[in-house]
Amino acid sequence: MPPTLYRDTGYTLRHLIEDIEGGRIGLPDIQRPFVWSATKTRDLFDSMYRGYPIGTLMFWETGAEVGTRQIGTGTGGRAPQRLVVDGQQRLTALFAVLTGRKVVNKSFDEVTLRIAFHPQDQTFEVTDAAIERDTAYIPDITKLWAPGGHRGAVREFFHRLEQAAGEPLPTTTRDELEERIDRVRGLHDFRFQVVELDAAADEEQVAEIFVRINFQGVKLNQSDFILTLMSVHWEKGRSQLEDFCRAAVVAGLPGPNPRNPFLDPSPDQLLRVAVAVAFRRARLQHVYNVLRGKDFETGKVSAQRRQEQFERLAQAHTQVLDLTSWHEFFQCITAVGFRSRKMITSDTALLYSYALWLIGLHDFGLSAEELRPVIARWFFMVHTTGRYSNSPESQMEFDLGRIGGLPQGDGQAFAAELARIISAHFTGDYWDISLPNRLDSSSSYSPVVFAYQAALNILDAELLCGDQHIRDLMDPAARPARKVPRDRLFSSETLAGLGITDKRQVNAIANMAYVTWPASEKGNTDAPHVYWPRITEAMDPEVVRRQALWHALPVGWEQLDYAAFLERRRQLIAQVVREAFETLSADRPAYVPTAAADLIAAGESQSTEFKASARWNVHTGEYDKSLQHNLVKTVCGFLNGEGGNLFVGVGDDGTVLGIENDLSTLPKQADLDGYELFVRQVLDDNLSAPTATTVRISFPEVADRVVCRVSVAAAGKAVFARPAKGGSAATDFWVRVGNATKQLHGEGLLRYREDHWG
Numbered sequence: 001m002p003p004t005l006y007r008d009t010g011y012t013l014r015h016l017i018e019d020i021e022g023g024r025i026g027l028p029d030i031q032r033p034f035v036w037s038a039t040k041t042r043d044l045f046d047s048m049y050r051g052y053p054i055g056t057l058m059f060w061e062t063g064a065e066v067g068t069r070q071i072g073t074g075t076g077g078r079a080p081q082r083l084v085v086d087g088q089q090r091l092t093a094l095f096a097v098l099t100g101r102k103v104v105n106k107s108f109d110e111v112t113l114r115i116a117f118h119p120q121d122q123t124f125e126v127t128d129a130a131i132e133r134d135t136a137y138i139p140d141i142t143k144l145w146a147p148g149g150h151r152g153a154v155r156e157f158f159h160r161l162e163q164a165a166g167e168p169l170p171t172t173t174r175d176e177l178e179e180r181i182d183r184v185r186g187l188h189d190f191r192f193q194v195v196e197l198d199a200a201a202d203e204e205q206v207a208e209i210f211v212r213i214n215f216q217g218v219k220l221n222q223s224d225f226i227l228t229l230m231s232v233h234w235e236k237g238r239s240q241l242e243d244f245c246r247a248a249v250v251a252g253l254p255g256p257n258p259r260n261p262f263l264d265p266s267p268d269q270l271l272r273v274a275v276a277v278a279f280r281r282a283r284l285q286h287v288y289n290v291l292r293g294k295d296f297e298t299g300k301v302s303a304q305r306r307q308e309q310f311e312r313l314a315q316a317h318t319q320v321l322d323l324t325s326w327h328e329f330f331q332c333i334t335a336v337g338f339r340s341r342k343m344i345t346s347d348t349a350l351l352y353s354y355a356l357w358l359i360g361l362h363d364f365g366l367s368a369e370e371l372r373p374v375i376a377r378w379f380f381m382v383h384t385t386g387r388y389s390n391s392p393e394s395q396m397e398f399d400l401g402r403i404g405g406l407p408q409g410d411g412q413a414f415a416a417e418l419a420r421i422i423s424a425h426f427t428g429d430y431w432d433i434s435l436p437n438r439l440d441s442s443s444s445y446s447p448v449v450f451a452y453q454a455a456l457n458i459l460d461a462e463l464l465c466g467d468q469h470i471r472d473l474m475d476p477a478a479r480p481a482r483k484v485p486r487d488r489l490f491s492s493e494t495l496a497g498l499g500i501t502d503k504r505q506v507n508a509i510a511n512m513a514y515v516t517w518p519a520s521e522k523g524n525t526d527a528p529h530v531y532w533p534r535i536t537e538a539m540d541p542e543v544v545r546r547q548a549l550w551h552a553l554p555v556g557w558e559q560l561d562y563a564a565f566l567e568r569r570r571q572l573i574a575q576v577v578r579e580a581f582e583t584l585s586a587d588r589p590a591y592v593p594t595a596a597a598d599l600i601a602a603g604e605s606q607s608t609e610f611k612a613s614a615r616w617n618v619h620t621g622e623y624d625k626s627l628q629h630n631l632v633k634t635v636c637g638f639l640n641g642e643g644g645n646l647f648v649g650v651g652d653d654g655t656v657l658g659i660e661n662d663l664s665t666l667p668k669q670a671d672l673d674g675y676e677l678f679v680r681q682v683l684d685d686n687l688s689a690p691t692a693t694t695v696r697i698s699f700p701e702v703a704d705r706v707v708c709r710v711s712v713a714a715a716g717k718a719v720f721a722r723p724a725k726g727g728s729a730a731t732d733f734w735v736r737v738g739n740a741t742k743q744l745h746g747e748g749l750l751r752y753r754e755d756h757w758g
Contacts, residue, residue, distance in 0.1 A: 026080035337454030437716030455580030658705030
């Protein structure tokens with residue numbers, strides 16, 4: 001029989017309050033935003049008064065011995081022996097009402113929970129001004145538990161009631177009401193059923209137990225457990241995180257504060273940054289045990305090891321919360337044209353970029369001036385490509401791994417490695433094919449839309465047909481905040497006249513421009529070939545030329561067929577984004593294709609995959625048709641991601657094998673032309689979209705052997721692949737995640753499509 005990880009027990013409310021006040025039970029939420037409404041607190045007291053069950057509480061033994069001090073607190077700050085895992089909001093509400101302690105609401109204001117009781121009706125209400133005046137209520141039941149004060153509260157209630165009635169209460173009525181009031185006061189003896197989990201239970205077991213007994217379906221995550229550990233062993237550190245986050249959203253605080261235009265951070269977000277800086281980890285699943293002081297070989301927990309790991313976290317914690325670093329990092333975001341949180345589609349891209357900023361600053365010795373263009377370019381790349389949108393922890397682990405082997409203090413090596421990763425994504429194919437394909441959408445909330453908007457800010461572009469600079473309109477300090485005008489170049493009425501009414505086409509990104517129409521043109525529904533000459537006739541030709549470049553207007557655009565206009569403008573928008581991005585580098589290097597040998601030497605990654613063969617089974621020494629599916633799913637994954645390179649004839653470890661064996665299995669044309677024909681045929685037969693414009697095939701020679709390089713650009717819409725076995729329809733959805741190709745289903749697939757293509 002497996003060992004029992006819990007025991008059932010019971011606590012009275014009085015006992016719970018005493019243990020919370022004495023620090024034996026940890027209830028950190030009393031100082032954190034209280035998410036319950038006051039009406040839920042009222043209903044809780046009503047249920048207890050009527051004797052209804054109010055759910056089981058769950059505590060977790062922390063393993064801290066009696067008297068154990070918290071980290072960094074000297075002689076004070078004892079670590080609690082039990083922590084509330086399930087029931088924090090209930091206990092916070094009860095503790096606040098019974099003790100009169102204030103709670104912090106969602107706006108980070110300290111408020112008092114005031115609950116009223118109506119003895120005649122035996123009902124509870126949230127106290128307001130009307131109830132304060134109503135003599136039938138005890139307006140604040142907290143007084144019933146005040147030390148030595150409850151009798152005065154009862155006397156005051158009866159005095160007000162009799163004054164309002166103009167006569168003394170009958171004895172039977174008074175006794176009945178007093179009995180009901182005593183029943184409320186007696187709630188401090190209400191008995192709770194408690195499940196106490198043993199200290200031997202690990203966080204995965206606690207999370208599983210929590211989910212199984214919590215009918216609301218709430219799930220605990222790894223950051224919950226690490227924040228829990230901080231509550232037990234380093235409450236000061238957790239409080240600092242929360243104070244920082246509070247100061248970032250509360251307006252009007254005196255002195256320096258973390259408020260910024262881009263992010264309202266939460267404690268778990270900043271914790272992830274600190275973990276990345278301290279332990280070079282993005283996945284939190286192992287960090288919890290590291291902070292517990294667990295030895296992975298013996299399984300034993302050491303207080304000394306725990307102290308050492310928390311000190312390591314504390315050092316990173318200090319760096320994360322440093323206001324100078326915090327605001328200097330956000331200068332990077334401003335430098336690449338992002339002006340407010342409205343342009344940020346991924347907080348994770350911000351947070352992980354901040355982690356790299358801190359690592360470059362403290363571990364590689366770069367100054368803020370040296371680091372700013374490096375991280376600015378990095379953020380522009382990761383945000384535009386959605387690098388941290390799907391499986392962000394896996395991708396960040398890969399990025400941390402890339403810098404993990406660099407010499408400490410070598411800032412140039414750090415900057416060069418990030419530049420290599422950027423170059424591997426922002427290739428010529430990305431600018432010429434992938435980005436225009438991503439722009440084939442109607443979603444206004446898209447990373448590529450904001451990349452274009454950021455590019456216009458970098459280039460200090462004016463509104464089309466106007467003289468206002470777009471970045472000035474987006475200044476977060478401007479009050480009142482102004483909206484950047486955006487409108488269709490081909491009006492919906494014009495398109496309807498052409499038989500185009502589909503919303504996706506009408507509202508296509510390439511049909512929208514940041515424009516301010518002259519007063520005489522506002523509301524006009526003329527076709528572009530009618531209104532554009534009329535508008536530009538009154539403009540300086542140099543201004544028209546300049547704005548046409550910024551706003552990606554093809555030559556003679558007003559005369560183009562709508563479909564041709566959209567296609568050409570998408571390409572020009574991509575060119576504007578590329579031009580703006582390249583201005584961020586002082587030397588503005590020309591694009592040089594990355595050599596196959598260099599890509600292979602760098603190893604498999606988000607954008608590089610190796611396959612030993614596509615036809616020849618190295619184990620059986622003969623042709624194997626099933627290997628073709630590896631081509632299909634990898635190319636499908638790159639198409640649905642940000643593109644990449646598949647090398648056939650290269651082992652998983654980067655050993656160059658060549659495709660000679662594959663060539664020998666071709667039935668007819670056993671040469672490179674025949675091999676290209678084979679690859680094309682496999683892809684076109686098994687993918688839901690043709691690949692002529694998105695896939696390029698070449699045969700570079702590496703280490704004296706010929707390999708097949710399949711260069712894939714990102715697709716403009718979802719691409720599906722036929723299953724490896726059975727079924728004639730293309731139904732499988734693959735996407736590149738880190739250095740693996742992952743299949744998505746159901747909600748995950750739908751969510752990815754929405755995030756990636758809009």
